[in-house]
Amino acid sequence: MAASALFPNLKYSDGLTVVGISVCTALVCEAISWVLIYRTTSYKSLKSSIDKASKKLETMKTDSSINKPKAKAKKMDRVETSLKESSRDLSLFKFKSGAVVAIVLFVVFGLLNFLFEGKAVAKLPFVPVRIVQKMSHRGLQGDDPTDCSMAFLYFLCSISIRTNLQKFLGFSPPRGAAGAGLFPMPDPKTN
Amino acid sequence: MKEKKSVKFNLQQQHQNGHLSPFKFAKLFDQEASWDKDQLGDVLHWIRQVVALVCGLLWGVIPLVGGIWIIAFLLISSGIIYGYYAMILKVDEEEFGGHGALLQEGLFVSIMLFLLAWTLVYSLVHF
Numbered sequence: 001m002a003a004s005a006l007f008p009n010l011k012y013s014d015g016l017t018v019v020g021i022s023v024c025t026a027l028v029c030e031a032i033s034w035v036l037i038y039r040t041t042s043y044k045s046l047k048s049s050i051d052k053a054s055k056k057l058e059t060m061k062t063d064s065s066i067n068k069p070k071a072k073a074k075k076m077d078r079v080e081t082s083l084k085e086s087s088r089d090l091s092l093f094k095f096k097s098g099a100v101v102a103i104v105l106f107v108v109f110g111l112l113n114f115l116f117e118g119k120a121v122a123k124l125p126f127v128p129v130r131i132v133q134k135m136s137h138r139g140l141q142g143d144d145p146t147d148c149s150m151a152f153l154y155f156l157c158s159i160s161i162r163t164n165l166q167k168f169l170g171f172s173p174p175r176g177a178a179g180a181g182l183f184p185m186p187d188p189k190t191n
Numbered sequence: 192m193k194e195k196k197s198v199k200f201n202l203q204q205q206h207q208n209g210h211l212s213p214f215k216f217a218k219l220f221d222q223e224a225s226w227d228k229d230q231l232g233d234v235l236h237w238i239r240q241v242v243a244l245v246c247g248l249l250w251g252v253i254p255l256v257g258g259i260w261i262i263a264f265l266l267i268s269s270g271i272i273y274g275y276y277a278m279i280l281k282v283d284e285e286e287f288g289g290h291g292a293l294l295q296e297g298l299f300v301s302i303m304l305f306l307l308a309w310t311l312v313y314s315l316v317h318f
Contacts (some may be wrong), residue, residue: 012318015310016251016315019311058228089193122310122311122313123310123314123317124249124256124310125251125255125256125257126256126260126312144212148310148314154301156307156310157307159299159303160300160304161301164240164300
């Protein structure tokens with residue numbers, strides 16, 4: 001491939017090709033998402049209401065000046081309900097527009113699979129656990145568990161490059177939205 | 192007694208300006224600065240990514256081999272994050288959702304980035 005031609009002395013130069021394609025795919029996907037989702041007024045207003053509701057909820061949680069706990073709890077419930085509804089609407093909105101991005105990702109993965117099937121594109125500096133080996137050794141010949149398949153490298157690229165790109169461009173879902181949690185993946189509705 | 196800082200939300204400022212105030216890098220080491228929950232979360236996220244990249248490059252070049260070095264990375268990365276918000280910024284972690292919330296900012300993504308950098312550098316430099 002391109003990296004093999006540029007760096008003929010490197011045994012695992014195909015890894016660079018996979019990373020390069022992942023970077024380009026991430027940029028294309030974010031561009032598509034921007035056109036279909038992020039620049040629309042619906043998205044902006046939903047995001048704004050989620051941000052406001054989360055901050056309002058945080059203020060109410062830390063505000064000790066309200067003396068009536070029942071009234072406070074009722075008010076907080078209303079804000080929480082509003083937050084959940086806005087988060088749900090946001091998810092639904094992005095889901096509908098995310099189909100195009102999903103098709104692009106499917107095509108790119110198919111292309112990479114065609115190019116690198118059965119070939120180790122990198123060498124892992126550790127032995128992955130059994131369950132991870134199902135992906136890291138996918139389609140490869142031999143028993144060396146440190147041989148890395150395109151699928152695993154692409155998975156690492158997808159998570160790390162696209163999530164950080166979304167964060168850098170300001171396209172990450174608001175923290176107040178449902179599903180932020182311990183393992184924030186690249187925004188799934190644009191996958 | 193350890194000084195604790197309370198969170199000051201910038202709602203009024205946002206409404207006045209119509210947008211968040213621009214982030215100033217001098218704030219990164221300013222103990223007196225007030226932190227918005229989102230801003231602090233973002234800073235901790237990017238610190239983790241930088242640490243992941245540096246560790247991945249270093250581990251790959253040396254090279255350090257074996258799953259134990261993933262644990263080492265986690266300890267180093269989390270130690271740096273904890274040291275930053277608890278000792279440099281001296282924020283009150285309870286105001287931001289506790290140690291768990293702060294330590295998990297960008298954690299999973301940083302692990303993926305670390306593995307990517309480590310694997311790539313190791314493969315390209317040593318084979």
